[in-house]
Amino acid sequence: xxxxxxxxxxxxxxISTTCFVLAAIFAPLIAPYGMAEVVGGVWEPMSxxxxxxxxxxxxxxxxxxxxxxxxxxxxxxxxxxVSFTTGSLLGMTAAVVGGWTDQILSRFVxxxxxxxxxxFALVVLSVLPPGLLTLILVMGVLDATRVFRLxxxxxxxxxxMDFVEAAxxxxxxxxxxITREILPNALSTLVAELGLRFIFMVLFLSxxxxxxxxxxxxxxxxxxMVKENKDGIVFGIGAALIPAAAIALLAISVNLIxxxxxxxxxxxxxxxxxx
Amino acid sequence: MNPxxxxxxxxxxxxxxxxxxxxxxxxxxxQILPGDVAQSILxxxxxxESLANLREELGLNEPALTRYFDWLGGILVGDLxxxxxxxxxxxxxxxxxxxxxxxxxxxxxxxxxxxAILLGLVAVRYKDRWPDKLISASTLASISLPEFFIGxxxxxxFAVNLGxxxxxxxxxxxxxxxxxxxxxxxxxxTLTLVVLAHMMRMTRxxxxxxxxxxYIETAELKGLGSFKIIARHAFPNAxxxxxxxxxxxxxxxxxxxxxxxxxxxxxxxxxxxVDHVSKRDVPVVQACGLIFAAIYIGLNLVADVxxxxxxxxxxxxx
Numbered sequence: 001x002x003x004x005x006x007x008x009x010x011x012x013x014x015i016s017t018t019c020f021v022l023a024a025i026f027a028p029l030i031a032p033y034g035m036a037e038v039v040g041g042v043w044e045p046m047s048x049x050x051x052x053x054x055x056x057x058x059x060x061x062x063x064x065x066x067x068x069x070x071x072x073x074x075x076x077x078x079x080x081x082v083s084f085t086t087g088s089l090l091g092m093t094a095a096v097v098g099g100w101t102d103q104i105l106s107r108f109v110x111x112x113x114x115x116x117x118x119x120f121a122l123v124v125l126s127v128l129p130p131g132l133l134t135l136i137l138v139m140g141v142l143d144a145t146r147v148f149r150l151x152x153x154x155x156x157x158x159x160x161m162d163f164v165e166a167a168x169x170x171x172x173x174x175x176x177x178i179t180r181e182i183l184p185n186a187l188s189t190l191v192a193e194l195g196l197r198f199i200f201m202v203l204f205l206s207x208x209x210x211x212x213x214x215x216x217x218x219x220x221x222x223x224x225m226v227k228e229n230k231d232g233i234v235f236g237i238g239a240a241l242i243p244a245a246a247i248a249l250l251a252i253s254v255n256l257i258x259x260x261x262x263x264x265x266x267x268x269x270x271x272x273x274x275x
Numbered sequence: 276m277n278p279x280x281x282x283x284x285x286x287x288x289x290x291x292x293x294x295x296x297x298x299x300x301x302x303x304x305x306q307i308l309p310g311d312v313a314q315s316i317l318x319x320x321x322x323x324e325s326l327a328n329l330r331e332e333l334g335l336n337e338p339a340l341t342r343y344f345d346w347l348g349g350i351l352v353g354d355l356x357x358x359x360x361x362x363x364x365x366x367x368x369x370x371x372x373x374x375x376x377x378x379x380x381x382x383x384x385x386x387x388x389x390x391a392i393l394l395g396l397v398a399v400r401y402k403d404r405w406p407d408k409l410i411s412a413s414t415l416a417s418i419s420l421p422e423f424f425i426g427x428x429x430x431x432x433f434a435v436n437l438g439x440x441x442x443x444x445x446x447x448x449x450x451x452x453x454x455x456x457x458x459x460x461x462x463x464x465t466l467t468l469v470v471l472a473h474m475m476r477m478t479r480x481x482x483x484x485x486x487x488x489x490y491i492e493t494a495e496l497k498g499l500g501s502f503k504i505i506a507r508h509a510f511p512n513a514x515x516x517x518x519x520x521x522x523x524x525x526x527x528x529x530x531x532x533x534x535x536x537x538x539x540x541x542x543x544x545x546x547x548x549v550d551h552v553s554k555r556d557v558p559v560v561q562a563c564g565l566i567f568a569a570i571y572i573g574l575n576l577v578a579d580v581x582x583x584x585x586x587x588x589x590x591x592x593x
Contacts, residue, residue, distance in 0.1 A: 111296050114575075115568045116530040119548075120304070123564040126552040127305050203421055207534055210423050211549045226423050230538075233427055234442050236435050244424035251419035259415075 006260065013256030020250050024069040031063035036218040043229075043237045055239055056228050064220040068243060071221040075136060076201035082140025083197060087147025088190060092178045094148070095155035106152070109145045117142050118207065125213050135214060139204055143197060150193055154186040161185075188261075195258030199251045206247050222247050282583050290576040294569055298350070301564045302343045305557050346561070355562040360554050365562050368547065373566065375446060376536070376543035379459050380528055383466035387528075388521055391471050395478025395517075396505055399486065410475060417472035422531055426465040426538040433461060444539040462539040469531050470524040481516035485509045515585040522578030526571045 006014075023030060033039050037059060044054040052061040094102040112120070121138055128134045155178075158164060164181050172180075208214035209223030217224060222243040229240035330336055337345075349356060355365035398407045434442035444458045485491065486509050494504045533545035540546070548563040 111293070111300060114293055114572055115297055115300070115564070116526075116571050118530050118533060119564055119567045119571075120301075122533075122548060122552045123301055123560055124304050126555055126557060126560040199419065206421055207423075210421075210534065211537055212553055213549070223421075223423075226427075230423075230427065233430055234435060236431070238431065241424070241427055241431065244421060244427060248416075248420045248424050251421075252416065255415055255419055 009256045010260035013253040016249060016253040017257060020069055023066050024073040027066045027070040031066045033060040033063040035064060035067040035220050043232050043239060052242055053239060061239060061242060064225060065243060065246060068220040068222045068225055071215060071219055072202060072205060076198060076205050079136045079139040079201045080198045082136060083143040083147055087144035088151040091148040091151030092155040092182050095152045095159055096174055096178055109148050112145045139201060151186060151190060154189050155182050158182050158185045192258055192262040195254050199254045202247060202250060279583055283580050286576060286579050290572060294572055297568045298347060298565055301561055302346060305561055306339050356558040358556050358559045360556045365559055369562060372542060372544045372547045376532055379462055379541060379543060380532055382459050382463040383528055384525055386463060387467040387471050391474035392478050395475040398479040399482045399505055400501055414472040414476045422469055422534040423538055425468050426535060429461050429465055444541040462535050462541055465535050466528055466531055470528055474520055474524045477520035478517050481513040482509050485512045515582045518581045519578045522574050526574040529570050
C-alpha cells in the first residue's frame, strides 16, 4: 500500500488513536502516580507536578486519565469482540441456512432492536449481578443485533455467487462455506463497521459509567471520571471536561479512520455501498 | 377498502403486537435472568426466613407466566404496581415525570426540527461549497461527542461564565410557562445539538434525491431560481422521507433524554429510571422500560403511517 495515498484526515485519526492505544497498554509505565493514590488537595489547578490538576479526591488527574484509557479501551474492545463474533457468525449462519433458522433469528433481532439499546441495558443491569463480565456481555449482546443485520445482508449477497454455488456442489459443509467463502468476502465491509461499533461501545460504556451503572469506582474509566468530577463544573472547575473531551477525541479519531477504510472499500467494489 | 387505510390498519396492528412482544421481553429480562430480587433488596446478610417472607410478599412464588399476566393486566388498566424501595404508587410518580420529560423533549423538537430542515435546504443550495462541507464535518463531530460533553460545555459557557441560564433544570408546578422554558433551555439545547446534525444530513440526502428528477430539470430549464426550485418543487416531494428522519430522531431524542436529565438534574423519567436501576427496584425499572419502549415504537409507527399517507400512489388508488 502506498502511504502517500492515505489522506491527511486518516493520518490524524491513525496518529491520535495510536497515542491512546499506547497510553492504554503502557499505563503503569507512563502514569506518574498511582491510579487511586491521593497526592494533593481537591481539584488543584494544572501545574508542573500535576499536569491536568487533581480530581475530586485529590488524585492526579493525568494518571487517572491514562489508567482510564486502559479500562475504557479494554472493556470497549472486549465488548466489540463479543458483538462481532456472535453477530457475524449468527448473521452469516442465518443467511446460509435460511428458512426457519433465518426467520427466528431475524425476528428476534428485530424485537431486540425495537427497544432502545440504552433502555434495555438499564433494564437488564437492574437484575444482573454487577461486574465487568456482566457489562461486557450486556453491551456485546445488545450491539450484536446491528452486526447481525449487516453481516446477514452481506452474506445474502455473497451466498448467491458462483463460487459459493461451486463449493456447495462439491459437497462442502456449511461451516466451511461460512468461514472460507463468505467471511473473506464480507471482511472489508465488516472491518469498516468494526471501527464504528468500537466507537459506539466507548460511548455506550461511558454513558453507563456516567450514570453510575458501568465501571465502579475506584477503578478509573473516562465516563466514571466525568461523573466523579461533575460537581466541580458549577464552581468553574473543568476537571470533568477533560475525560469527556478524551472520549470525543478518541471517537472522532476512530471515525476518521473508519471513513477512510469505508471509502477505500467502496472504491474497490466500484461504488457499492456508497451514497 | 382504501389500500392506504388497510396498510395503516396493518401497521397499527403490527405495532400493538410488537409492543406485546416487547413487554414480554422486558418482563423476561428482569425475571428469568440470574439474580434474586429478594436477595438484592435485603442484601447478602439476609436470613433464609426473611428472604422467604419477602418472596411471599412480592408474589415471587407464583409461576413467572402468572406474574407476567398479572403485570400486563395491571398496565392495561393504568396500574403499574408499587415501588419496592419506597412502597409508592408507580403510576402516580411516573405521571408527573413523564409530562416533565415530554415537555423537555418537545421544546427540543420545536427548536431542532425547523433548524435542521432549514440547514438541510441551505446545504443543498450550496452543495459542495463551504456551508455544505461545514454541515458534513459537524455530522462527524456530533456522532462522536458524548451527550455529557456537549451538556457540560454548555453549562460552563452559558451558566458559569455568562450566567444567562441556570445550570440545574429544576421545574415545579408553580412555575409559569416562561420560567419553565428558561429552566429547560440548556438541556433542550443539548438534545438539539445531539440530533441536529443527523437530521439535517438526512434532509439534505432526501432533497438531493428528489433533485435528480426530470421535473426539477424542467423547472431549471424554464428559468426558476434555485431557492424557488428547492422550496416549490423539491421540498414537497421530499417531505415523506424528511418526516421519517424527523420521527426517527425524535425516537432517538427520547433515549438521549436519559443522560441529559442526569446532567441537568431534571426531574423526568430518565432520572427516575436511572435512580431505580441502581436501587435494583425492578417494578419501577420494568414500568419505565416499557414506557420508553412504547414511545420509541409509537414514534417509529407514526413515521410509517406518515410515509404511507404522503404517498399519492397509495392515497389515490386507480
